[in-house]
Amino acid sequence: MIIFLILIVLGSVVLGALRFVRGPSDADRIVAVDILFTAAIALCSLAALFTQRVLFLDIAIGCMLIGFVATLAWSRLVEMSRRENEEDAP
Amino acid sequence: MTLIGLSILTLGVLVLLIASLGLFVFRDALSRQHAATKAGTLGVVLIVAGTALVGGSWSWAWRALVIIMLALLAMPIASHVLARAALGRSPSNDTVLFEE
Numbered sequence: 001m002i003i004f005l006i007l008i009v010l011g012s013v014v015l016g017a018l019r020f021v022r023g024p025s026d027a028d029r030i031v032a033v034d035i036l037f038t039a040a041i042a043l044c045s046l047a048a049l050f051t052q053r054v055l056f057l058d059i060a061i062g063c064m065l066i067g068f069v070a071t072l073a074w075s076r077l078v079e080m081s082r083r084e085n086e087e088d089a090p
Numbered sequence: 091m092t093l094i095g096l097s098i099l100t101l102g103v104l105v106l107l108i109a110s111l112g113l114f115v116f117r118d119a120l121s122r123q124h125a126a127t128k129a130g131t132l133g134v135v136l137i138v139a140g141t142a143l144v145g146g147s148w149s150w151a152w153r154a155l156v157i158i159m160l161a162l163l164a165m166p167i168a169s170h171v172l173a174r175a176a177l178g179r180s181p182s183n184d185t186v187l188f189e190e
Contacts (some may be wrong), residue, residue, distance in 0.1 A: 001096065005103045012110035019113040019122075027119035027176035031126050034168060035110050038130040041157070042106055045141040049099075054145070057153040060138070064157060068164040075168075075175035082175075 002050050009046065013039045026078045030071060037067030095143030102136025105129055119176035127169035134161050 016039060020032035040063045048056035112125025135158050142154035 005099060008103045008107055012107045015110040015113060019110075023119075025119050025176075027172070028113075028122060030172060030175060031119065031123045032113065034172065035113065035126050035130060038106065038134055039110070041134055042103065042137045045137050048150075049141055049144055054149050054153060057138075057141070057150065057157065061153070061157055061160065064134075064160050064164065068160075068168055071168040072171055075171045078175040079171075 002046055006043065006046050006050070009039055009042045013043075027075070030074045030078065033074065034067065034071050037063060037070065040067070091146060092144055095140045095146075097140075098136055098143060099140030102133050102138075102140055105136060106133035109133055120173065123169065123172045123176050127165060127172060131161060131165040131169075134165070 013036065016032045016035040020029050020036070023029045023032060041060045044056050044060035044063055048054060048060075106129070109126050109129030112129065113122050116122045116125055138154045138157045138161070142151045145151075145154075
């Protein structure tokens with residue numbers, strides 16, 4: 001049962017990685033990173049169920065914090081670089 | 091309890107799959123962000139709640155509560171900042187949002 005759920009989440013990881021590779025703009029890639037970190041949290045929960053160890057839920061908490069900071073930093077970077085480009089070429 | 095937890099878990103996994111499918115259905119970065127982040131938040135909350143129900147003891151439950159609270163706090167902020175990053179990148183402001 002848990003194996004099937006892990007396979008479905010892996011399908012979502014494949015979709016996110018495909019969008020990360022193909023994404024035409026930088027913003028698409030950051031959305032893909034957000035989906036990949038969400039799938040990482042889901043995989044951590046499923047690993048906790050699969051091995052019956054609570055330890056993996058702590059790793060899920062860490063993954064969520066890292067994903068939040070990563071999304072925040074990269075999207076601020078993209079926004080600021082776009083603003084600089086607009087100022088250079090009005 | 092295990093049956094309820096497993097059904098909530100399956101629902102969350104399917105919601106997460108739909109969220110990542112939204113990356114390919116929509117056309118520009120702003121609508122992709124709209125599809126991915128909101129459904130992703132719901133998916134994470136459902137998956138972690140299902141995990142706590144299947145796990146079935148307090149050491150699972152309070153960790154799951156921490157994750158759910160962090161998700162409800164952090165993911166809307168990430169979604170907002172993502173939307174600001176994706177705003178100027180959309181090719182046009184047409185009303186057509188779907189490709190095919």
